[in-house]
Amino acid sequence: xxxxxxxxxxxxxxxxxxxxxxxxxxxxxxxxxxxxxxxxxxxxxxxxxxxxxxxxxxxxxxxxxxxxxxxxxxxxxxxxxxxxxxxxxxxxxxxxxxxxxxxxxxxxxxxxxxxxxxxxxxxxxxxxxxxxxxxxxxxxxxxxxxxxxxxxxxxxxxxxxxxxxxxxxxxxxxxxxxxxxxxxxxxxxxxxxxxxxxxxxxxxxxxxxxxxxxxxxxxxxxxxxx
Amino acid sequence: xxxxxxxxxxxxxxxxxxxxxxxxxxxxxxxxxxxxxxxxxxxxxxxxxxxxxxxxxxxxxxxxxxxxxxxxxxxxxxxxxxxxxxxxxxxxxxxxxxxxxxxxxxxxxxxxxxxxxxxxxxxxxxxxxxxxxxxxxxxxxxxxxxxxxxxxxxxxxxxxxxxxxxxxxxxxxxxxxxxxxxxxxxxxxxxxxxxxxxxxxxxxxxxxxxxxxxxxxxxxxxxxxxxxxxxxxxxxxxxxxxxxxxxxxxxxxxxxxxxxxxxxxxxxxxxxxxxxxxxxxxxxxxxxxxxxx
Numbered sequence: 001x002x003x004x005x006x007x008x009x010x011x012x013x014x015x016x017x018x019x020x021x022x023x024x025x026x027x028x029x030x031x032x033x034x035x036x037x038x039x040x041x042x043x044x045x046x047x048x049x050x051x052x053x054x055x056x057x058x059x060x061x062x063x064x065x066x067x068x069x070x071x072x073x074x075x076x077x078x079x080x081x082x083x084x085x086x087x088x089x090x091x092x093x094x095x096x097x098x099x100x101x102x103x104x105x106x107x108x109x110x111x112x113x114x115x116x117x118x119x120x121x122x123x124x125x126x127x128x129x130x131x132x133x134x135x136x137x138x139x140x141x142x143x144x145x146x147x148x149x150x151x152x153x154x155x156x157x158x159x160x161x162x163x164x165x166x167x168x169x170x171x172x173x174x175x176x177x178x179x180x181x182x183x184x185x186x187x188x189x190x191x192x193x194x195x196x197x198x199x200x201x202x203x204x205x206x207x208x209x210x211x212x213x214x215x216x217x218x219x220x221x222x223x224x225x226x
Numbered sequence: 227x228x229x230x231x232x233x234x235x236x237x238x239x240x241x242x243x244x245x246x247x248x249x250x251x252x253x254x255x256x257x258x259x260x261x262x263x264x265x266x267x268x269x270x271x272x273x274x275x276x277x278x279x280x281x282x283x284x285x286x287x288x289x290x291x292x293x294x295x296x297x298x299x300x301x302x303x304x305x306x307x308x309x310x311x312x313x314x315x316x317x318x319x320x321x322x323x324x325x326x327x328x329x330x331x332x333x334x335x336x337x338x339x340x341x342x343x344x345x346x347x348x349x350x351x352x353x354x355x356x357x358x359x360x361x362x363x364x365x366x367x368x369x370x371x372x373x374x375x376x377x378x379x380x381x382x383x384x385x386x387x388x389x390x391x392x393x394x395x396x397x398x399x400x401x402x403x404x405x406x407x408x409x410x411x412x413x414x415x416x417x418x419x420x421x422x423x424x425x426x427x428x429x430x431x432x433x434x435x436x437x438x439x440x441x442x443x444x445x446x447x448x449x450x451x452x453x454x455x456x457x458x459x460x461x462x463x464x465x466x467x468x469x470x471x472x473x474x475x476x477x478x479x480x481x482x483x484x485x486x487x488x489x490x491x492x493x494x495x496x497x498x499x500x501x502x503x504x505x506x507x508x509x510x511x512x513x514x515x516x517x518x519x
Contacts, residue, residue, distance in 0.1 A: 114313075114315060116311050116313065116315040119302070120309070121328075122276070122301070122302040122303050123276075123307060124303075124368065124372060125303050126303055135317060139317070141319075
């Protein structure tokens with residue numbers, strides 16, 4: 001059993017989830033403050049990874065981040081950072097690919113809050129940042145947990161984007177999904193089975209937990225007839 | 227307090243301008259009455275800073291909160307206001323005491339407020355465990371916790387049953403008198419306004435169409451026409467009365483041709499209620515009866 005790609009997948013998913021969480025919470029809040037027309041335009045752009053084939057996204061990211069592109073050249077010359085075929089590049093690509101999985105549940109949570117709750121916080125002397133920290137985040141905790149779990153699970157299962165941007169460098173970019181494909185190509189079915197089974201059990205457990213969490217949340221919020 | 231502002235509102239039937247010009251003395255309670263969609267709540271939201279008027283000026287206790295000509299707009303968190311919403315929203319993730327702490331960090335003040343609203347025993351409870359009346363009491367305590375210079379009440383009684391409604395009204399009246407707090411009360415119910423407000427403005431389609439003191443309004447509204455059958459009598463001081471069963475109605479405006487002797491007549495009279503006295507029970511024992519109301 002090859003554990004390296006599995007640990008790399010978990011590391012990639014953890015980094016992606018953390019970065020997206022820190023970015024999407026304030027980003028969603030800003031979106032809720034925008035006028036509906038501008039918000040829907042930005043939301044449509046943010047949801048593109050949901051509908052684009054991963055290879056299309058991977059292809060453009062590869063071109064955008066390659067050392068010959070303006071950004072790639074700038075990053076390499078200023079901070080010696082090369083994003084293609086590197087773990088950092090994988091994290092960047094995963095953040096783009098998993099962006100809607102973090103954004104949508106958080107945005108839904110924020111939009112489900114009554115407007116008066118936010119206004120009450122302002123009236124009681126709290127500014128927007130304080131309102132975000134002391135009212136919005138605590139009140140949408142279940143949505144934050146769901147968003148993080150979905151992002152984590154989705155990143156673990158990534159294949160197309162990861163392969164195109166990161167390639168298959170053992171210990172650097174060879175994550176579990178790429179490793180399964182590699183074993184399959186080499187007809188090493190036993191290894192492909194082991195890794196696949198671990199991923200299957202892991203993903204199922206995560207989804208089961210997520211479903212239980214959603215169900216308990218719905219039960220808690222359901223009207224009580226007593 | 228000086229309000230003079232304009233805001234264009236969008237309604238189902240198209241744009242509607244909200245035009246407000248009001249002067250209010252410190253410590254007064256102004257009632258705002260009008261049909262749904264007239265712009266009453268928007269008026270309060272503009273004062274609170276939750277909405278920005280298109281142009282005009284809002285000045286409270288000498289402080290300018292909004293002035294379009296000088297591009298001044300003080301955000302709601304910097305206006306010292308208390309706002310009581312219709313549905314009394316509370317922070318569901320915080321206990322009653324934490325909800326008050328959100329507005330006021332002083333423990334003694336919070337205890338005092340809980341005592342005043344009669345909910346000392348519920349400081350550890352969460353909003354989901356409270357009844358509608360208890361939520362409204364906590365919301366009132368929260369609105370007052372910041373020691374506001376202005377209290378805005380947006381239909382605070384509409385979802386309460388009559389008994390709780392009266393007890394919340396008593397509480398607000400009590401706070402209003404004790405703190406001399408300048409207040410605005412929006413209500414559909416003229417009874418609420420007649421009971422509590424010093425002055426009532428009528429808003430229709432975004433415009434203030436009347437501005438009357440409580441007494442003027444009582445003259446106008448506390449009257450009822452009814453058909454009465456009975457006897458008219460004239461006393462030695464030339465005052466006339468209608469006697470109908472056990473009721474005696476003093477009559478004003480009798481003409482020369484009106485019957486003035488004891489005789490059976492049937493006529494329409496208009497009753498003007500100036501004062502209602504409750505007899506046979508101590509006033510203090512009757513919920514909602516307070517002082518000379």
